[in-house]
Amino acid sequence: MGASAPPPQANPPVRGSRRPAPAGPLGFVWSSVVMGWRWLTRMRTALYLLGALALMSVIGTLVPQEPNVPSTVLEWREGESGPGVLVSQLLDAFGAFDVYGSPLFNALLLLLYLSLTACLIPRIRAWIRLVRRSQPPLIRHLGRQDASADLVTDATPDQVHATATQLLRRRRWRVRTGPIDPSATAGDAASAATPAHARKPDQVAAEKGLVSREGGSLLFHLSFYVLLGAIVFGQLMTFEGQRGVVEGEPGFRDTAVSYWSYAPGRWFGEGDHAGWRLDLDEFHVDWVRDPMAAGAGQPTEFRSEVTITPEEGEPYEATIDSNRPIDVEGMQVTQLDWGYAPRVVVEVDGEVVHDGFITPQVEDGGAYRGAVKAPAADPDVGLEIFLYPFAPDDDETGRPIPTGAPWDDAPMLLFRQWRGDLQLGATQQTLNELDTSALESEGGAYLRLGQRIEVGDVTIAFPELRRWAGLQVSSRPAIPALLGGAVLLVVGLVASLYAYRRRLWVLARHDEETGRTVVTVAGRAFQRPEAFEVEHAELFEELSTAVEHDHRPGEGTPPGRQPGPPDPTDTPHPNTPDDHEVVRP
Amino acid sequence: MSQDQLVELSRLLYSPTTLLLYLGAAFFYLYALTTTVGRREERRRGRRAQLVGGVLAVIGIGTHVAHEIVRGLAQDRLPLGNMFEVTSLMALVGVVTGLVYLQFVRRRPELNGFVLLGGSLVLALALLMYADPGPLMPILDTWWRPFHVSLLVAAMGIFAAAFVFNALYLLRDTAERSVAAATTARSGGSTVGAAYIGDLEQRPDGPGDPTPHGERPDDDEVEREHARAYRDELRKGIPVLRLAVGTFLGTSLVSWVFWYSEASTAAGVSRFLSVNLVMVATALLARWFVPFLPATATLDGLAHRTIAFAFVLWTVGTIAGAMWAEISWGRFWGWDPKETGAFLTWIAYAGYLHARATRGVRGRRAAWIGIAAFVVLMGTYLIANYVVVGLHSYAEL
Numbered sequence: 001m002g003a004s005a006p007p008p009q010a011n012p013p014v015r016g017s018r019r020p021a022p023a024g025p026l027g028f029v030w031s032s033v034v035m036g037w038r039w040l041t042r043m044r045t046a047l048y049l050l051g052a053l054a055l056m057s058v059i060g061t062l063v064p065q066e067p068n069v070p071s072t073v074l075e076w077r078e079g080e081s082g083p084g085v086l087v088s089q090l091l092d093a094f095g096a097f098d099v100y101g102s103p104l105f106n107a108l109l110l111l112l113y114l115s116l117t118a119c120l121i122p123r124i125r126a127w128i129r130l131v132r133r134s135q136p137p138l139i140r141h142l143g144r145q146d147a148s149a150d151l152v153t154d155a156t157p158d159q160v161h162a163t164a165t166q167l168l169r170r171r172r173w174r175v176r177t178g179p180i181d182p183s184a185t186a187g188d189a190a191s192a193a194t195p196a197h198a199r200k201p202d203q204v205a206a207e208k209g210l211v212s213r214e215g216g217s218l219l220f221h222l223s224f225y226v227l228l229g230a231i232v233f234g235q236l237m238t239f240e241g242q243r244g245v246v247e248g249e250p251g252f253r254d255t256a257v258s259y260w261s262y263a264p265g266r267w268f269g270e271g272d273h274a275g276w277r278l279d280l281d282e283f284h285v286d287w288v289r290d291p292m293a294a295g296a297g298q299p300t301e302f303r304s305e306v307t308i309t310p311e312e313g314e315p316y317e318a319t320i321d322s323n324r325p326i327d328v329e330g331m332q333v334t335q336l337d338w339g340y341a342p343r344v345v346v347e348v349d350g351e352v353v354h355d356g357f358i359t360p361q362v363e364d365g366g367a368y369r370g371a372v373k374a375p376a377a378d379p380d381v382g383l384e385i386f387l388y389p390f391a392p393d394d395d396e397t398g399r400p401i402p403t404g405a406p407w408d409d410a411p412m413l414l415f416r417q418w419r420g421d422l423q424l425g426a427t428q429q430t431l432n433e434l435d436t437s438a439l440e441s442e443g444g445a446y447l448r449l450g451q452r453i454e455v456g457d458v459t460i461a462f463p464e465l466r467r468w469a470g471l472q473v474s475s476r477p478a479i480p481a482l483l484g485g486a487v488l489l490v491v492g493l494v495a496s497l498y499a500y501r502r503r504l505w506v507l508a509r510h511d512e513e514t515g516r517t518v519v520t521v522a523g524r525a526f527q528r529p530e531a532f533e534v535e536h537a538e539l540f541e542e543l544s545t546a547v548e549h550d551h552r553p554g555e556g557t558p559p560g561r562q563p564g565p566p567d568p569t570d571t572p573h574p575n576t577p578d579d580h581e582v583v584r585p
Numbered sequence: 586m587s588q589d590q591l592v593e594l595s596r597l598l599y600s601p602t603t604l605l606l607y608l609g610a611a612f613f614y615l616y617a618l619t620t621t622v623g624r625r626e627e628r629r630r631g632r633r634a635q636l637v638g639g640v641l642a643v644i645g646i647g648t649h650v651a652h653e654i655v656r657g658l659a660q661d662r663l664p665l666g667n668m669f670e671v672t673s674l675m676a677l678v679g680v681v682t683g684l685v686y687l688q689f690v691r692r693r694p695e696l697n698g699f700v701l702l703g704g705s706l707v708l709a710l711a712l713l714m715y716a717d718p719g720p721l722m723p724i725l726d727t728w729w730r731p732f733h734v735s736l737l738v739a740a741m742g743i744f745a746a747a748f749v750f751n752a753l754y755l756l757r758d759t760a761e762r763s764v765a766a767a768t769t770a771r772s773g774g775s776t777v778g779a780a781y782i783g784d785l786e787q788r789p790d791g792p793g794d795p796t797p798h799g800e801r802p803d804d805d806e807v808e809r810e811h812a813r814a815y816r817d818e819l820r821k822g823i824p825v826l827r828l829a830v831g832t833f834l835g836t837s838l839v840s841w842v843f844w845y846s847e848a849s850t851a852a853g854v855s856r857f858l859s860v861n862l863v864m865v866a867t868a869l870l871a872r873w874f875v876p877f878l879p880a881t882a883t884l885d886g887l888a889h890r891t892i893a894f895a896f897v898l899w900t901v902g903t904i905a906g907a908m909w910a911e912i913s914w915g916r917f918w919g920w921d922p923k924e925t926g927a928f929l930t931w932i933a934y935a936g937y938l939h940a941r942a943t944r945g946v947r948g949r950r951a952a953w954i955g956i957a958a959f960v961v962l963m964g965t966y967l968i969a970n971y972v973v974v975g976l977h978s979y980a981e982l
Contacts, residue, residue, distance in 0.1 A: 043939065043943050046939075047939060047940075050932055050936065051932075051936075053932070054928075054929050054933070056926060057920065057929060058929065060920055060925060061920075061922050061925045061926075061968075061971070064919065068920070082839045102922055112831045165759070217942075240915075240916075298719065323727040323729065323909075323912060324912075325912055325914050325915070331615075332912075333917065334912070334913075334914070334915035336914070336915060344696045358723055431925070444816055472915040473914055474916075476911075476917075479911065479917075482917070483908075484909075489900070489904075490808065490897070490900060490904070491747075492899055493896070493897055493900055494897055497893040497894075497896070497897060497938070498893075528890075529886075530691065530886060530890070543917070
């Protein structure tokens with residue numbers, strides 16, 4: 001055999017010729033850029049960057065995050081809790097209170113994507129070359145492969161090769177046939193002239209999994225671009241607003257000004273609101289009330305019955321359940337929060353300065369904390385409210401005992417009155433909090449449902465108790481793209497972890513001594529050798545049955561006959577015609 | 586049956602019944618492993634022990650499943666709602682997948698004992714988090730929950746099995762390396778001709794026939810002696826103190842949570858110490874079995890394949906979680922402690938798979954990454970429940 005065997009083209013070269021660096025200071029810049037790029041493309045760099053991202057998310061877990069819990073962050077900054085003012089200032093300097101929005105996090109993310117891109121471009125080019133051009137090499141020493149098995153048959157080598165080719169093609173292998181020595185393919189006439197057994201051995205070389213393995217891995221990595229694109233698009237186009245609604249009271253309209261908290265993306269305009277109206281008819285909530293039962297005190301139901309009035313069209317009713325948000329004209333309405341809504345009437349000198357429902361929120365210990373702000377009085381009246389829904393009277397003292405239970409069997413409204421300047425609009429304050437810096441305490445008292453009480457010239461009444469539901473209205477047009485990215489990710493992941501590239505060779509030789517044909521089926525896998533071992537055994541078995549079946553005398557195998565297990569010492573068939581007489585079309 | 590009786594029954598089925606059955610099965614399997622190098626009658630006894638181990642394991646799985654069903658009946662919901670239930674199912678999935686994979690796919694039943702041992706440990710860990718059955722919060726009462734949680738729990742169980750394989754790989758590899766180094770040193774820099782006979786004959790690559798039963802029983806005896814010496818050498822290759830201290834410190838990376846979360850220091854320390862000491866004892870037990878382990882390449886491959894499978898489950902489970910969060914909390918990702926934990930675990934195991942995919946980072950370094958990834962998994966699992974309060978917290982404890 002000559003030394004001119006074609007070189008294997010398993011991994012064709014990827015890079016073209018490189019341009020030499022220019023001289024002078026420009027050369028320094030150029031080589032720095034090249035060096036930086038090479039550093040970026042290293043797998044290790046990508047892993048370091050991932051590690052840094054992971055570390056930042058740990059910090060994000062341990063340090064309170066401003067977008068999630070602004071009040072805790074404020075306490076940390078003021079030194080009321082946490083590690084102290086100095087450490088908080090240090091944390092602030094590094095953006096640790098908003099890790100996921102910090103420049104460092106975004107820079108890392110950018111570097112990671114750059115690294116990913118730099119890594120993927122050559123891989124994609126190499127993969128395309130591989131898919132288009134790769135051919136399994138023809139080899140000489142089949143026995144050196146990881147898996148190898150022999151078979152003896154009376155079919156001619158050509159017949160065996162044809163059968164093997166057919167079998168492998170049917171199983172979607174990439175098949176290449178030919179003699180190891182290219183001189184043997186000099187001409188069809190020449191090969192026809194030589195007797196089959198005198199020719200240089202042909203072989204069938206096959207390869208599989210080169211599209212799916214690397215392709216899966218590439219798909220997996222490319223899906224991150226889809227995800228990133230969807231997230232960026234989502235940041236721009238999303239809208240999220242929250243609003244509390246009291247049962248039976250007028251609800252709200254979907255407009256830019258009606259939400260308590262309003263977070264539109266940059267590209268979400270006021271005109272994108274649908275303008276529908278939502279009213280809360282009833283809010284249902286219940287608990288395991290038996291203190292001895294398992295899970296005592298746990299809620300068992302949250303449900304909002306609402307009426308939606310589209311801008312044009314008839315109003316309709318809908319139910320929002322814990323895991324069943326409703327869709328209103330492309331916007332998702334989710335139920336996030338709830339609380340008791342006491343109606344508080346405040347009169348100063350017989351004149352009503354406040355009459356309405358407030359929406360206190362639950363705190364640790366089961367109290368619902370809220371505030372009444374009455375700027376109509378002079379000076380302003382502010383009430384700090386604590387509502388205990390279940391505070392039964394003590395049998396002995398007759399005074400209410402607040403419990404942590406959330407059901408409203410014995411509601412008690414505890415308040416502290418403040419007079420002075422509420423500073424509405426002047427300072428940052430939430431709906432349920434008073435800014436007491438310009439207020440003076442005037443003492444407090446408690447009220448039962450339906451009672452009224454006079455404190456100085458102020459009369460406070462608690463005539464009614466309802467509930468309110470905190471609803472979130474959101475529009476996330478990027479969700480389908482995100483889902484698509486996730487599907488690509490999973491498909492790519494499964495392919496890259498489960499597909500494996502492998503090669504198989506079938507070589508049939510005429511054995512001069514016995515006059516029969518020895519077939520070697522050998523192969524090896526680039527990945528998952530244990531899976532290939534099984535596949536090799538299967539293929540071997542199938543090939544041996546196929547060879548036997550195809551070349552049985554008269555091709556008349558009785559139907560239903562199952563071929564037995566492969567037997568290397570194949571029993572001879574007495575009626576087999578002479579191998580050399582069988583001519584292939 | 587009344588509710589209380591059901592609760593009591595489910596507890597009994599769990600501990601001691603299932604725990605003892607798993608431990609018993611592990612004992613028989615491990616005993617069978619030691620007989621693979623013995624005489625013919627000993628090996629016969631080993632095969633019988635393996636059979637007994639298999640029967641015990643199947644009964645154990647049966648009682649474990651029965652426990653889950655009874656518990657589900659007692660609280661009228663799927664037992665996937667709190668940390669005890671999740672950890673218990675993690676053990677069940679780990680044992681079932683590990684055994685099925687080893688027995689029927691890879692045909693390495695001799696490793697079953699270690700999987701059962703790991704399962705027993707997870708089972709015992711769950712007891713530290715025991716909570717009585719109870720109803721579910723309405724927000725959890727949706728088909729998303731079993732879908733999301735069971736995927737992640739299954740992934741956790743399989744990651745646990747992968748941890749067992751990685752740990753065994755590291756033990757075996759350390760032992761083999763140190764024996765090779767010692768032999769090299771003895772024979773003056775060349776390993777040629779310096780191997781123990783046992784090194785050639787006892788390649789414990791399976792429970793095959795390691796010693797040819799030749800005509801001359803004396804030779805047989807000599808070879809057995811050599812094999813024993815080689816086994817001792819392998820064991821000595823792993824320094825006891827280093828293994829014990831290393832295991833103690835490594836376990837502490839996770840088990841400090843038990844110390845931290847317990848109100849009284851004494852109870853916390855006792856929990857912390859008992860978790861650590863059980864792990865140290867298991868490590869020392871595994872060290873004794875090092876000579877009977879299969880080849881390092883086999884263990885490495887087992888760890889890789891199990892992690893690959895579990896990683897897919899973890900990915901799908903996390904995506905399902907994000908989808909559920911979108912409809913339940915109105916946002917798909919909010920860096921809640923649990924979400925961060927899932928993300929970190931994903932990164933850690935992605936790091937392992939990347940390390941494996943890149944040439945050069947195989948074997949020991951990859952195995953260490955796998956161990957570290959499991960530490961991240963267990964650490965974030967416990968921390969997100971015991972230490973940091975988040976949206977997922979109500980589901981646990």
